[in-house]
Amino acid sequence: MMNALFASLSRVLRGPVERYVRPNRRLNSIAWDLQYKLGFWRYLDRLSDGEMPLALIETWAPMPAILDLGCGSSANMPLPPGRYRHYHGVDVSRAAIAQARGLARPHTSFSVADIRTFTTPSRFDAILLREVLYYLSPHEQRELLLRLPALLSPRGRIVVQVHDVTRASDVVDLVRGCGVPVDREVPARLGEGPAGAFLVLR
Ligand SMILES: C[S@@+](CC[C@H](N)C(=O)[O-])C[C@H]1O[C@@H](n2cnc3c(N)ncnc32)[C@H](O)[C@@H]1O
Numbered sequence: 001m002m003n004a005l006f007a008s009l010s011r012v013l014r015g016p017v018e019r020y021v022r023p024n025r026r027l028n029s030i031a032w033d034l035q036y037k038l039g040f041w042r043y044l045d046r047l048s049d050g051e052m053p054l055a056l057i058e059t060w061a062p063m064p065a066i067l068d069l070g071c072g073s074s075a076n077m078p079l080p081p082g083r084y085r086h087y088h089g090v091d092v093s094r095a096a097i098a099q100a101r102g103l104a105r106p107h108t109s110f111s112v113a114d115i116r117t118f119t120t121p122s123r124f125d126a127i128l129l130r131e132v133l134y135y136l137s138p139h140e141q142r143e144l145l146l147r148l149p150a151l152l153s154p155r156g157r158i159v160v161q162v163h164d165v166t167r168a169s170d171v172v173d174l175v176r177g178c179g180v181p182v183d184r185e186v187p188a189r190l191g192e193g194p195a196g197a198f199l200v201l202r
Pocket residue numbers: 032041044069070071072073074076090091092093096113114115116129130131132135
């Protein structure tokens with residue numbers, strides 16, 4: 001019921017939100033905060049593709065340091081103790097980050113920040129963009145993807161998660177052509193969802 005309402009609202013508001021809300025950082029964070037406070041994204045907490053993407057990251061970086069951009073509550077990100085060195089989540093919504101901190105998982109830290117400008121002196125073995133690129137303009141998506149390799153460790157990779165490859169073909173095409181080489185594409189399925197993918201860059 002809540003999801004159907006959310007889907008209809010999203011369709012109606014999509015144009016105005018893209019034009020007026022997202023470009024304004026303050027309005028954008030207020031809008032995301034409101035959605036988390038109203039519980040619109042709670043269903044994501046139960047959506048996962050098993051051990052992914054941690055199992056995928058482990059293929060190039062056992063015990064990785066992970067940066068998760070647009071992490072939401074992070075509840076659907078598998079982080080079994082002893083399988084990662086550190087996890088840092090970044091999200092523009094204070095409410096989402098409060099939920100993430102509330103999980104009190106070891107070796108985690110969080111920032112409330114806009115990923116379009118977020119930077120850090122730390123370096124990571126994996127930078128995750130899970131279901132978040134859609135909310136940036138194509139120009140912002142490209143800029144971000146080109147900026148991220150500077151935040152990677154020598155063994156680091158970028159992982160873009162797309163839950164529906166067919167519906168998000170514009171994002172997938174942009175990632176494939178952004179200028180950072182795509183190393184591999186791994187099929188994914190979130191819950192009962194359609195065919196998705198993890199695109200591994202660099
Ligand atoms: C669909 S949710 C995905 C959350 C999480 N990555 C997942 O897969 O469950 C998109 C997330 O991106 C965050 N987000 C959107 N635009 C952002 C921005 N410019 N900076 C930081 N976070 C942003 C939202 O607050 C929201 O938590």
